[in-house]
Amino acid sequence: MTAVVTSVVGVAVVLLVSAIARAPRVRRYATKADFYTTARAVPPWWNASAVGSGLTSAAVFLGLAGLIAVHGTPVLWYPVGVVVGYVVLLTLVVAPLRRSGAYTLSDFARWRLGSVAVRRVVTGFVLLIGLVYLMAQIQAAAAVLNVLAGAPEWAGSCAVAALVAVVSIAGSMTNVQAVQFWFMLVVLALGALALAFAWLAGIAGPPAAELPAGFALPYGAAGEVPGGALGAAAGDLSPLGVLTVLVASALGTMGLPHVVVRFYANPDGWSARRTVVAVLGMLVLFYLFPPVYGVLGGLYTPGAPADQMMLLLPARMWPGAPGEVLTGLLVAGAFAAFLAGSCGIVVTVGGTISSYVLGGGMHGLRVTVAGLLVAALGLIRLVSPGSSLTLVLFGLTIAAAALCPLLVLGIWWRGLSSTGAIAGMLAGGGAVAALTGLAACAPEAVGAAGRYPALVAVPVAFAVMLGVSAVTPRRVPPGSADMMARMHLPERLAHTVLDRRPLGGPPIDRSSRQSDHSPD
Amino acid sequence: MSVAAGDTDERDASGGGSGDGPGDGPGDGRWHVPGRGCVSSLMAVQRRHALRTLAIVVAGLTALLGAALVPGAADARCGPFGWLVFTTLVHPMWLVVAVRHVRAAEQAERDLVRAARRRGRRRAGRGGAACAAPGDPEPGPAEPGRTMGDPDGGPGDPGHAEGGRPGAGREGLGRGRRPGGPS
Numbered sequence: 107m108t109a110v111v112t113s114v115v116g117v118a119v120v121l122l123v124s125a126i127a128r129a130p131r132v133r134r135y136a137t138k139a140d141f142y143t144t145a146r147a148v149p150p151w152w153n154a155s156a157v158g159s160g161l162t163s164a165a166v167f168l169g170l171a172g173l174i175a176v177h178g179t180p181v182l183w184y185p186v187g188v189v190v191g192y193v194v195l196l197t198l199v200v201a202p203l204r205r206s207g208a209y210t211l212s213d214f215a216r217w218r219l220g221s222v223a224v225r226r227v228v229t230g231f232v233l234l235i236g237l238v239y240l241m242a243q244i245q246a247a248a249a250v251l252n253v254l255a256g257a258p259e260w261a262g263s264c265a266v267a268a269l270v271a272v273v274s275i276a277g278s279m280t281n282v283q284a285v286q287f288w289f290m291l292v293v294l295a296l297g298a299l300a301l302a303f304a305w306l307a308g309i310a311g312p313p314a315a316e317l318p319a320g321f322a323l324p325y326g327a328a329g330e331v332p333g334g335a336l337g338a339a340a341g342d343l344s345p346l347g348v349l350t351v352l353v354a355s356a357l358g359t360m361g362l363p364h365v366v367v368r369f370y371a372n373p374d375g376w377s378a379r380r381t382v383v384a385v386l387g388m389l390v391l392f393y394l395f396p397p398v399y400g401v402l403g404g405l406y407t408p409g410a411p412a413d414q415m416m417l418l419l420p421a422r423m424w425p426g427a428p429g430e431v432l433t434g435l436l437v438a439g440a441f442a443a444f445l446a447g448s449c450g451i452v453v454t455v456g457g458t459i460s461s462y463v464l465g466g467g468m469h470g471l472r473v474t475v476a477g478l479l480v481a482a483l484g485l486i487r488l489v490s491p492g493s494s495l496t497l498v499l500f501g502l503t504i505a506a507a508a509l510c511p512l513l514v515l516g517i518w519w520r521g522l523s524s525t526g527a528i529a530g531m532l533a534g535g536g537a538v539a540a541l542t543g544l545a546a547c548a549p550e551a552v553g554a555a556g557r558y559p560a561l562v563a564v565p566v567a568f569a570v571m572l573g574v575s576a577v578t579p580r581r582v583p584p585g586s587a588d589m590m591a592r593m594h595l596p597e598r599l600a601h602t603v604l605d606r607r608p609l610g611g612p613p614i615d616r617s618s619r620q621s622d623h624s625p626d
Numbered sequence: 627m628s629v630a631a632g633d634t635d636e637r638d639a640s641g642g643g644s645g646d647g648p649g650d651g652p653g654d655g656r657w658h659v660p661g662r663g664c665v666s667s668l669m670a671v672q673r674r675h676a677l678r679t680l681a682i683v684v685a686g687l688t689a690l691l692g693a694a695l696v697p698g699a700a701d702a703r704c705g706p707f708g709w710l711v712f713t714t715l716v717h718p719m720w721l722v723v724a725v726r727h728v729r730a731a732e733q734a735e736r737d738l739v740r741a742a743r744r745r746g747r748r749r750a751g752r753g754g755a756a757c758a759a760p761g762d763p764e765p766g767p768a769e770p771g772r773t774m775g776d777p778d779g780g781p782g783d784p785g786h787a788e789g790g791r792p793g794a795g796r797e798g799l800g801r802g803r804r805p806g807g808p809s
Contacts, residue, residue, distance in 0.1 A: 376732065
């Protein structure tokens with residue numbers, strides 16, 4: 107009962123603080139573009155908090171620690187891949203993408219390649235990745251409700267989806283996500299420190315089980331797949347599987363729509379770079395704690411489902427009021443993580459889809475958000491319980507195979523043609539879909555390729571994109587040099603050069619909507 | 627590794643560019659960009675920085691993967707949880723790599739801006755482009771108020787040098803607010 111009360115109070119605090127964080131900002135949004143981008147004036151560290159919440163979501167908050175408890179330290183390769191993914195994002199993508207002035211990945215593709223067809227394909231992949239991520243969040247949140255109140259998973263899913271719909275269309279998601287990120291981080295740290303203290307001080311009592319053999323090894327066995335059938339698409343814990351995870355995470359992070367779109371809230375490319383560095387610092391902090399829960403979970407909650415381990419742990423280690431209070435706090439933290447992650451996804455993907463299909467506007471966003479949530483609720487029944495982190499990795503694999511080549515080549519190679527871009531994205535995404543499907547239905551038919559799809563699909567996508575672009579030079583958009591200048595030169599110098607402005611003429615702020623390529 | 631002013635100017639002097647891409651040629655827009663060499667030069671430097679950073683990342687990951695294959699390597703100093711400790715504490719290394727990359731990338735942009743500013747000041751009287759061809763006549767004296775000033779609004783301007791926001795103080799962006807925007 108104490109856990110329920112504490113968690114209700116914690117959730118109320120999350121909602122209250124989010125509302126307070128939203129209030130001063132909402133007044134500023136005179137236009138739709140301002141609504142989506144928080145007026146493009148968010149400081150790096152604050153935007154980094156919002157970006158960080160995109161990956162330290164409920165699925166990761168609960169799933170990572172649970173998988174460490176079940177499968178041991180080989181799971182720690184996952185955070186390594188994510189952190190490296192941000193370094194790659196910083197190195198290759200973030201500043202040029204911000205300077206391009208495109209709000210969403212679809213807008214970037216349309217602007218860079220001048221092709222509506224490319225935009226359609228990118229929008230399709232954004233929708234797919236968004237749905238996969240949303241399913242992961244909803245599944246994790248439903249697991250929380252199941253532990254806390256014994257609610258059936260379908261009821262929990264519907265309840266949290268309704269909450270996401272309400273919160274996400276209220277706007278000012280950057281502030282809300284940033285606040286929720288810090289709340290979640292504080293709760294995660296407090297819980298880890300308290301449980302570690304209970305363990306070291308002997309309050310926790312004897313462990314329920316010994317850690318399994320091989321718990322602390324760097325690799326697991328080939329075929330040891332965390333997270334059910336979809337886990338095959340995320341890689342197993344063998345060295346090749348780990349390499350698959352690293353490739354998917356390192357190259358897929360740049361293709362996550364709800365992460366990439368956040369950088370447009372920065373004023374310019376310079377601050378977008380600083381934002382990524384701040385995100386890395388926050389991730390370094392965040393990833394200190396899941397291993398603590400994982401080790402303690404392996405000792406005190408053997409056999410617990412991965413998604414629920416963290417929430418069961420405090421009561422098992424510290425019976426009585428302290429454990430109940432800790433459980434309530436962790437529930438509130440998971441709720442904050444869930445809300446931040448889910449709202450970011452639905453606003454991003456909903457904005458992309460609504461601007462493309464429904465012409466944008468708040469009504470279109472509301473309709474799209476509702477449609478996304480309904481679709482996610484329907485699709486979630488197709489995946490096995492406890493696979494939230496695996497869904498995240500699956501989304502990363504799709505992003506790495508389909509959107510990473512488009513971004514890297516679009517930013518750094520003038521010769522990318524629209525035909526090549528479409529062919530490469532379809533080849534990469536198709537390879538992931540085909541290998542995953544075959545690995546689930548007929549694993550012997552695809553062999554190792556089915557277990558390590560990213561290792562196959564990413565090179566295929568790059569090769570097809572390069573090869574087809576090389577043989578279709580007429581489909582290279584005109585003015586690609588101007589686009590390169592816009593993406594790579596510092597903002598005001600790019601204007602000076604591109605607009606042939608007299609030196610010292612009126613400065614143009616690239617953060618203004620004058621160079622905005624997003625649809626309005 | 628920086629963008630040299632001479633490099634910028636020499637590229638511009640070629641007039642047509644290096645022809646290194648399918649889109650390179652009359653009519654595709656590239657020939658109409660004055661100072662197109664600025665972009666090529668900066669892109670080359672940024673590409674070198676990016677490749678160097680990625681090489682460090684790949685080397686680091688390879689070392690991690692390789693070390694993990696050596697039996698007992700991670701346990702040697704840290705006990706049975708050596709691998710856990712190692713993979714948890716390895717993250718700051720990526721942060722250091724990222725910080726170094728940002729510094730290098732910003733330095734390259736700063737150098738380019740300085741080069742452009744120098745040429746801009748010399749050409750201010752004629753209203754020439756920042757990276758105009760050096761074959762042009764010698765510039766006249768700089769005209770007050772017509773210099774390039776802080777052409778980038780980024781690492782080259784005083785706000786950045788002081789760790790402030792780009793364009794701080796000039797356009798009201800210094801506190802995360804758009805010019806004229808509601809508070």
